Amino acid sequence: MKRSLLILFCLVWASSAMAQIRLGQSRYTSKPVDIMELNYSKPQTYRIAEIKAVGLTTLDETAILSLSGLKVDDRIEVPGDAISGALKKLWNQGIIGDVKILVTKVEGEDISLLLDLTERPRFSRVEFTGVTKTQEGELKDKVNIRGRVVREDVLNSSQRNIQKYFIDKGFLNTEVKVAQERDTTLPNSVKLRFDVDTKSKVKINEIRIFGNEEIADSRVKKKLKKTKEHARVSVFKDVYSRLTDASASDIANSIAHTDSASKEDVQKYINKNFKLNFFAGSKYIPKEYRNDKDNVINFYQSKGFRDAKILTDSIYNFDDDEINIDIEIEEGKKYYYRNIEFSGNFIHPDAVLQARLGIQKGDVYDKEKLDKRLNYDPQRGDDVSSLYQDNGYLFFNINPVEVNVVGDSIDMEMRIFEGPQVTVNSVSITGNERTSDHVVMREIRILPGQKFDRSLLVRTIRELSQLGYFDPETINPDLRPNFEAATVDITFELEERPNDQIELSGGWGGFYGFVGTVGLVFNNFSIKNIGNFDKWDPLPVGDGQKLSLRVQANGRSFQNYSVSLTEPWFGGKKPNALSFSFNHSVQRQVDFYNANNFGNELGFFKITGATVGLSRRVTWPDDYFFVSNSLQFQIYEFDQFGTSFGLSYPTGRSNSITINNTISRSNVDNPTFPRFGSNIILSTSFTPPYASLNKNLNSESSDEEKFKWLEYHKWMFDASIYTPLFGSNKFVASARAHMGFLGSYGNKIGMIPLERFVMGGDGMTFNNFALGQEIIGLRGYENQSITPGRDTRGTADPDPYGGIVYNKYVMELRFLVSPNPSATIFLLTFAEAGNNWGSYKDFNPYDLKKSAGVGARIFMPAFGLLGVDWGYGFDAIPGSTQRSGAQFHFTIGQQLR
Secondary structure, eight states, X not given: OHHHHHHHHHHHHHHTTTSEEEESOOTTOSSOOOOOOOOTTSOEEEEEEEEEEESOSSSOHHHHHHHHTOOTTOEEEESSHHHHHHHHHHHHTSOEEXXXXXXXXXXXXXXXXXXXXXXXXEEEEEEEESSOHHHHHHHHHHSOOTTOBOOXXXXXXXXXXXXXXXXXXXXXXXXXXXXXEEETTSTTEEEEEEEEEOOSOOEEEEEEEESOSSSOHHHHHHTOTTOOOOOBOOOOHHHHHHHHTOOHHHHHXXXXXXXXXXXXXXXXXXXXXXXXXXXXXXXXOHHHHHHHHHHHHHHHHHTTOTTOEEEEEEEEEEETTEEEEEEEEEOOOOOEEEEEEEXXXXXXXXXXXXXXXXXXXXXXXXXXXXXXXXXXXXXXXXXXXXXXXXXXXXXXXXXXEEEEEETTEEEEEEEXXXXXXXXXXXXXXEOOSSSOHHHHHTTOOSOTTSBOOHHHHHHHHHHHHHHSSBOGGGOEEEEEEETTTTEEEEEEEOOBOOOOEEEEEEEEOGGGOEEEEEEEEEEEEOSGGGGOGGGBSSSXXXXXXXXXXXXXXXXXXXXXXXXXEEETTTTSSSOEEEEEEEEEEEEEEEOOSOGGGTTOEEEEEEEXXXXXXEEEEEOSSOTTEEEEEEEEEEEEEEESOGGGGTOSOSSEEEEEEEEEEEEEEEOOSOSSSOOSEEEEEEEEEEOOOHHHHOTTOOTTSOHHHHTSBOOOEXXXXXXXXXXXXXTOSSEEEEEEEEEEEEEOSOTTTOSOSSSEEEESBTOOHHHHOOTTEEEEOBTTSOTTXXXXXXXXXXXXXXXXXXXXXXXXXXXXXXXXXXOOTTSEEEEEEEEEEEEEESSTTSOOTTOOEEEEEEEEEEEETTTEEEEEEEEEEEEEOTTOSSEEEEEEEEEESOOOO
């Protein structure tokens, strides 16, 4: 009887501790153990002589005993807090399904305990139904529960993560069910399956704006950048009646089979049944909607409506897969700046600060503009902060405070803390695993010992971006200032990206033979590391040298072989780029029309040349300028090909020695997708005036004598300007101008038949096969179609082939789709115009061939920039009366012209 009472008391006490302590025989002992009677009415103190744990399958016994807090030689009261505390600790781990603490032996003051446990099962694998392979891969990252203990909170969290994933894609009604199944392949494991039903994507039927009197609905909706309503025929019943010749009663009858219908019924019917199907509807994403509401308020504040706010917004179902959104706005007053004062400034007077601020009394209140003009304006770079931070005052801070609001006028006080001048203590770099430190450090403009200069910091980021070795979007200068010492440590955190490029394309061109290109560009090559195989990836890398190898072929008709090497810091102390290049090209005339002579060569034109050049960065007018000089020697050989260029003799050889000079300035922020800045290039080419040196040579001399050594001078100008639009870093306007002029030294030789301009098409040399000419693209027109003399080649008295003067102008609007360095994608729309003239007397800069179109570009580090354009030529090419019309163009690489 006593034993029964004792056990009953033990069970009642244990229930308060969410588990059990049992006095008796363990189910894991092979034979009974004698148990002494214990007096549970008075807790007694025992020493733990032994403690074990049983029932474990994957957990470690030693770890479980440690988690319980009980250990041998501990003195505990039974019953007491030590036992109940151990039970709570084990339960709180969330890995135990059931736990009992059994007393197996009591000898005097010694007690033996046994932890009888049951583990919770664990998830062995996760499966999905109702999703695509791509979605399944992404969901597995979001539902990473493999190996975790089966618990309700884990399941619920996983369900929510899956639903959120699809809500972010516009599937607001997604349902997720969970099914568990024991996994017999692993001990104590459970397979988990998520059955996903995404339902239809929820789109926005209509967005209605209320309370806006000063700003139109369309302008407000435009600021909802990622929350768009369906494009549809939004008309009410009277408009619908005119479109269909139906009466209001006819409409009502078609809707509800009644003689009357409300305005809302008619609107709903029209919206449901008369959408413009060629426009895609907008999905509703809650996160984007919240951001868009902030965009609306920021837009209002930029227009002076300082107190604007969204009073209410409601989202309600229009039908099963569409919603309506109502937004009520309180615009408030439109405010203006009145008095603007500065306080705390000792270094610069109020007048200087006011001029930098650029905001005058009476200007519309614009919070966004005020912040830019005070702190950082990337487009102008002459904000108030730059006055201080470009001169070492890193701790400078300016806080605009509204000190008085009277009617629609606001008085502002700019409270300034100037702080001490800061010196750069150290500069370091991280993340450059492939690129040597010296290659990076030589591009850094802000150096230890200098006063801190924000403009040099920004310039350094630009220079590192221009290298092409690092992701421009992730270059991060980590500043660690020390106020007491007035110093700052700077670490440039870099993320390398592959920048070697491979160009590989090919196919079979019928009777032309193999058509293709193989090109390799190693942009971070290292001659020094050729013997260090640890630096091979796949060739020696790390020193910033550029090695380019390229082979192009169009069967027997055309081949080109080129190799070049550039050392950008020749000598290692200054940015003097030394380059060498060799090129050999051949174009053949092959008989594809005469069966008896099929495939045989009828003639060829070959160019073999070598160039050595040196370019250097200069500091005047500013340090964005480069000056390049090179010496080029070329041999032109032709056999039964001369008349193609307007020569009077078909077979011969010409030579040229050319001195090339280039002055360029570039300050674009990103080489792949420039957002602001410009590229300006002026290049000239001169040959010696051979005719002046040869008294036996005159205008009556034969072409063989006159063109044995080519003499000419050529002038080329190219300019590109990039400007961000709409306050966004995704929309960019690009304006470009290109022009070229070919001249002679006098009438003894006149204009040479080579080195002329060939215009039209994609602008790629490989596609035009125009050796000895300068290739100029013009989208919307066929390759070489705007070229003087193109219709007289091969005639008895041909005109020279190619122009001696050309103009070209381009306007592009670009939109960045993806800044991902592994695949940078942007779209563009363009309008361009250009022309090519065979003589200066015909030159008319207003007579231009015009075109417009759209295109796309994708930059992949391994392949460079790939592009496709659709252009429409509005004018006729020479010799035709029909418009050029639509043309597709494919490009590889960054096209200069």
